[in-house]
Amino acid sequence: VITFISIVVIGLLVGCLYALVSVGLTLVYGVLRIVNFAHGEFMMLGMYAAYIMQTTWGLDPYVSWPLATAFVAVFAWVSYIFIIKPTIEGAHVVQGFVTLGLSLVLQNVVLFIFTSHVVSTTTVIGEGAFDFSGVRVPYQDLVSAAAAVAITVGLWLWLHHTDFGRAVRATAQNPLASRLQGIDDNTIYMWTFVLGTALAGLGGALFSPVYAIFPTVGFGIMLVAFVVVVLGGLGSLPGAFLGALIIGVVEAVTSYYLGPDARQVVYFLVFVGILVLRPNGLLGIKGAELVGYR
Amino acid sequence: MTRNEWLSVIVAAVLIVSFPSLVGHDKFYTDIAVLILIWAMAASAWNLIGGYQNQFALGNSVFFAFGAYASTLLYVNAGISPWLGVWVGMALGAIASAAIAALCLRLKGAFYALATFALSQVVLILLNLWTPYTGGAEGVAIPYNPSLGNMIFSSTDTYIYLYGAVVIGMIVLTYFLEKARYGLASGALSADDEAASALGVRVLRMKVWGAALSGALTAIAGTAYAQYVLFIHPTSVAGVQYSIQVCLVAIFGGVATAMGPLLGAVILIPLSSFLTATLGSGPIAEQAPGLTLIVYGFVLLIVLLRLPEGVGPRIYSLVSRARARRVASPAGAE
Numbered sequence: 187v188i189t190f191i192s193i194v195v196i197g198l199l200v201g202c203l204y205a206l207v208s209v210g211l212t213l214v215y216g217v218l219r220i221v222n223f224a225h226g227e228f229m230m231l232g233m234y235a236a237y238i239m240q241t242t243w244g245l246d247p248y249v250s251w252p253l254a255t256a257f258v259a260v261f262a263w264v265s266y267i268f269i270i271k272p273t274i275e276g277a278h279v280v281q282g283f284v285t286l287g288l289s290l291v292l293q294n295v296v297l298f299i300f301t302s303h304v305v306s307t308t309t310v311i312g313e314g315a316f317d318f319s320g321v322r323v324p325y326q327d328l329v330s331a332a333a334a335v336a337i338t339v340g341l342w343l344w345l346h347h348t349d350f351g352r353a354v355r356a357t358a359q360n361p362l363a364s365r366l367q368g369i370d371d372n373t374i375y376m377w378t379f380v381l382g383t384a385l386a387g388l389g390g391a392l393f394s395p396v397y398a399i400f401p402t403v404g405f406g407i408m409l410v411a412f413v414v415v416v417l418g419g420l421g422s423l424p425g426a427f428l429g430a431l432i433i434g435v436v437e438a439v440t441s442y443y444l445g446p447d448a449r450q451v452v453y454f455l456v457f458v459g460i461l462v463l464r465p466n467g468l469l470g471i472k473g474a475e476l477v478g479y480r
Numbered sequence: 481m482t483r484n485e486w487l488s489v490i491v492a493a494v495l496i497v498s499f500p501s502l503v504g505h506d507k508f509y510t511d512i513a514v515l516i517l518i519w520a521m522a523a524s525a526w527n528l529i530g531g532y533q534n535q536f537a538l539g540n541s542v543f544f545a546f547g548a549y550a551s552t553l554l555y556v557n558a559g560i561s562p563w564l565g566v567w568v569g570m571a572l573g574a575i576a577s578a579a580i581a582a583l584c585l586r587l588k589g590a591f592y593a594l595a596t597f598a599l600s601q602v603v604l605i606l607l608n609l610w611t612p613y614t615g616g617a618e619g620v621a622i623p624y625n626p627s628l629g630n631m632i633f634s635s636t637d638t639y640i641y642l643y644g645a646v647v648i649g650m651i652v653l654t655y656f657l658e659k660a661r662y663g664l665a666s667g668a669l670s671a672d673d674e675a676a677s678a679l680g681v682r683v684l685r686m687k688v689w690g691a692a693l694s695g696a697l698t699a700i701a702g703t704a705y706a707q708y709v710l711f712i713h714p715t716s717v718a719g720v721q722y723s724i725q726v727c728l729v730a731i732f733g734g735v736a737t738a739m740g741p742l743l744g745a746v747i748l749i750p751l752s753s754f755l756t757a758t759l760g761s762g763p764i765a766e767q768a769p770g771l772t773l774i775v776y777g778f779v780l781l782i783v784l785l786r787l788p789e790g791v792g793p794r795i796y797s798l799v800s801r802a803r804a805r806r807v808a809s810p811a812g813a814e
Contacts, residue, residue, distance in 0.1 A: 221590035272785055278536050278590055279731060280788045284781060286724060291777035298771060409601070412594055451605050454598040461595045462583050 193438045195323060201434025202331035203397070206389030207407055208414040208426040209338050210382035216421030217358040217378040220270065220281050224289035226408025228383045232258045232390025233307075233399045234296060240307045247307045248329065251391040258387025262380045270379055271372075289405070297401040307394040330392045337388065342423050354378055358421065410437075413457040485655050488739055492651060495746075496644035500637040510636040512753045516745045517643035518704050523729040523741030524650040525697035529581075529690050530727060531736035532663060534670035535588075538723050539580070539596030542603045543573035543695040545718035547702025549607070552620050552712055555630070562631040562707055569699040577695025578688045585684060600723055607714040619713025622706065631707045643704055647742060650697060654738035666690060732783060734790030743792045752776060 211225045235254035236247040247254075269288055273281050309326060316323045345351035356364035357374040365371050397403070414433050418425025433453055441449040496517070503509035522544060530537045550572055551565030584595045607614050614620070626634040633639055657663050665686045668676035677683045706712050716722075725748075733744025755772045787794055 215590075221594070269781065269785070273788070276788055277534075278593070279530070279534075279727065279735065280784055282536060282538075282590065282593055283728065283731060284784050287777050287780040287784065290773055291781070294771070294773040294777065298774060413598075416591075416594065447605055447609055451602055454602045457598045458583070458595055458602075461587060461591060461598075 192322065193442050194435050197435035197438030198431055199323075199327040199331050199434070200438065201431040202334035203389055203393045204407070204410055204414050204434055205338060205427045205430035206334045206392070207386050208411040208418070208430050209341060209423055210385035210389075211408075211411045212415045212418070212421055212423065212426040213341075213385075214379055214382035215415065217354060217382075218270070218274065218375050220274065221285070221412075222270075222379075222383070223282060223285040223408065224265070224292060225285075225383065225386055225411065226404030226406070227289045227292040228258050228262060228404070229386040229390035229407060230296065230399075230401065230404035231261060231292065232387030233394045233397070233403065234300065235387070236391040236394040237305055237307050237399055246309050247391055247394050248309050251388060254391035255384050255388040258390075259380050259384035262383035262387075263376070265383075266376050266379045271376075274375065289408075293401050293404070300401065302400060304398045304400045306397075306399055309395045324396070326395050330396060333392050334389070337385065338423065338427050341385070345423070350377075410453070413453050416457060417460050485738070489648065489651055489655070492739065492742055493644070493648050496640065496647065499640045499644070508753075508757065510640075512750050514636060514639050514643060514708050515753070516742075516749045517640065517647050518701055518708070519726070519729050519749050520647045520742040520745040521643070521650060521701035521704060522698055522726045523733070523744060524647070524654060524738075525694045525701060526726045527654065527730045527735065527737075527741050528657070528694040528697070529687075530694075531730060531740070532658075532666040532670065533687065533690055534736075535687075536590065536593040536727075537596050537694075538593040538727065539598075539600035540694070540698050540726050541600045541718045541720070541722040542580075543577055543698035544702040544705070544722055544726075545603060545607060545714070546572045546576060546695075547699030548706040548712045548717040549614060549620075549702075550699070551703040552622055552706045553613070556620060556622060561629050562703060563629070566700060566703040569703050570696040573695035573697075573699030573702075574692040575695075577698075578692040581688045581691030582684070585687060597720075597723065600718065600720070604714055604718040604720075607718055614714070617714060619711060619716070622710040624710060632710070639708055643708075646700065646704070651738050651742065658738065662686065662690065728780065732791055734792030734794075737790070737792050740790055740792045743795075744790070747791060751779065 207225065207229050211222065214220065214222050214225070232254050235257045236250055239245040239250040239253060240247065243250075245253075265288060269284050273284050316325070316328070345355060353364065353369045354374055354377075356367065357369060357371050357378075361371045364374075410433060414429040415426055416429075417432065418427070418429030433456075436453060436456065437449050440452045444452070499513040499516075500510075503513045522540070525543075526537060526540050529535045530540075547566065547569035550569035551562040554560040554565040554568060555562050580596060580599060584592055587595055608617050610616070622632070624632065626632045633642075665676065665681045668679065668681050669683050669686060673681075673683050702717060705717065709716075729744040729748050730741050731744070732748050733740030733742065752772075755775055783791075
């Protein structure tokens with residue numbers, strides 16, 4: 187029982203990283219209607235940003251995360267201007283492939299600069315762990331997980347209780363009607379993309395002490411994030427968070443009992459099952475996949 | 481088929497027939513020529529659903545892998561000729577593809593892409609895991625034993641003529657389908673499937689048939705790949721790169737055009753081969769890993785942003801504009 191609880195706890199902690207990445211993905215999809223295949227690469231950039239700041243200035247990732255997030259946000263803004271904006275009205279296939287092309291470029295530029303060596307960051311918090319009668323919870327994981335929860339809640343509050351947040355939701359629901367109310371949809375699209383993508387970078391920075399860093403790390407996490415987002419209901423923030431925890435636990439349990447390869451088969455089958463049986467996801471509203479963020 | 485279409489088929493056939501004399505005997509160039517034809521087949525097959533039905537299919541590697549593994553395993557384990565094995569692969573590809581289409585019927589755009597992509601990942605992992613049947617991650621080698629019956633040839637020219645004939649066949653088939661009920665119904669449902677259904681298009685049937693045909697044709701490309709390379713393993717035939725590259729080839733050439741896939745392959749395959757050869761190996765690659773894919777990624781981005789409709793339609797519009805100008809100005813008035 188102790189082992190099982192430990193596995194579930196590990197799953198929940200990993201789930202919090204997935205949550206940060208997925209929340210950004212679902213926000214971007216919900217508002218811009220674009221599936222960003224390069225989303226995981228922005229998380230990877232956040233990880234490397236934290237790593238560089240540690241090796242050059244000795245900054246702790248838990249201190250330098252605002253800088254790492256800002257760095258990723260600038261990258262996201264540049265990508266929006268050059269790549270996303272020109273294709274926002276384009277065909278799905280073109281949108282999908284420009285983001286795939288972006289992901290290819292980012293992955294390989296990082297590979298070019300840092301080579302494929304696995305690196306990591308360290309924090310002052312160190313390797314210690316709480317011990318709840320046999321169930322170990324490392325401090326680092328706990329800090330990152332707590333931050334993930336706080337950020338998701340903050341984002342939700344922002345979307346629901348500020349004018350800008352309301353404008354974002356209005357644009358998601360009906361771009362034309364919101365434009366008629368005087369909301370500039372271009373501005374909304376840009377800020378939503380930058381924000382959602384920067385969240386992935388933030389997740390990368392926060393989880394850099396507990397996750398191995400290598401140029402293609404984003405791809406695997408991005409796949410998981412897609413599963414999470416669809417499971418929770420595309421465009422739904424609470425759904426993405428719940429989905430992330432579920433997938434984290436499912437992944438931890440199956441990889442312990444069936445081996446790490448079976449893990450992927452299981453969550454991809456869960457994914458396809460959900461797409462087919464309930465394409466709007468657990469907390470998604472029926473038809474929301476066509477209408478957008480609620 | 482119209483006169484212009486026949487004309488373009490003849491031009492394509494002449495181009496393919498001239499491949500052997502263009503590329504000479506250097507293995508590097510002959511490989512490129514054969515790969516162009518294999519990718520043209522795969523992209524033509526993708527085009528039937530990805531282009532004409534506007535379904536963002538990102539899991540065609542499944543059928544490619546079925547084609548490659550079916551003919552190879554039957555030949556290596558049971559001695560059954562690939563000429564028969566290819567039919568088995570086509571049947572498997574058609575069934576799998578129709579099943580996926582029926583499963584994902586309600587999904588559109590990005591959702592369809594994600595679902596097909598996830599399924600292709602499942603197949604990739606299973607191919608890796610079922611070592612006793614598939615040879616696992618190490619793959620399967622086909623013993624080099626050239627003969628017509630084994631579909632292994634000592635001369636690359638034979639491959640070029642054989643595969644070239646298949647490519648031409650697929651192009652002609654696509655031209656016929658464009659005008660047939662399939663093409664018209666597909667065009668209608670890709671624009672708006674509810675409206676199409678209201679007008680009497682059987683959307684489910686069209687999607688399932690289109691997918692089955694596409695799956696079967698993709699399996700042919702899979703067998704063709706296995707018979708040329710004589711070595712297959714899960715990442716080479718069922719990897720993500722396959723599914724991505726096949727869409728890219730079709731998009732480059734121009735989606736929903738019969739000639740697009742061949743045109744895309746003629747441009748894109750040599751490009752990626754040259755990039756790999758110049759930047760991806762030797763001292764440059766050691767000092768600068770990933771340079772190939774950086775350049776490739778940038779080319780991809782630029783083409784998608786500047787010419788989202790593909791190279792083919794652009795050439796066509798340039799040609800017809802030039803012709804219109806010539807007709808407008810009296811002969812010899814230049």
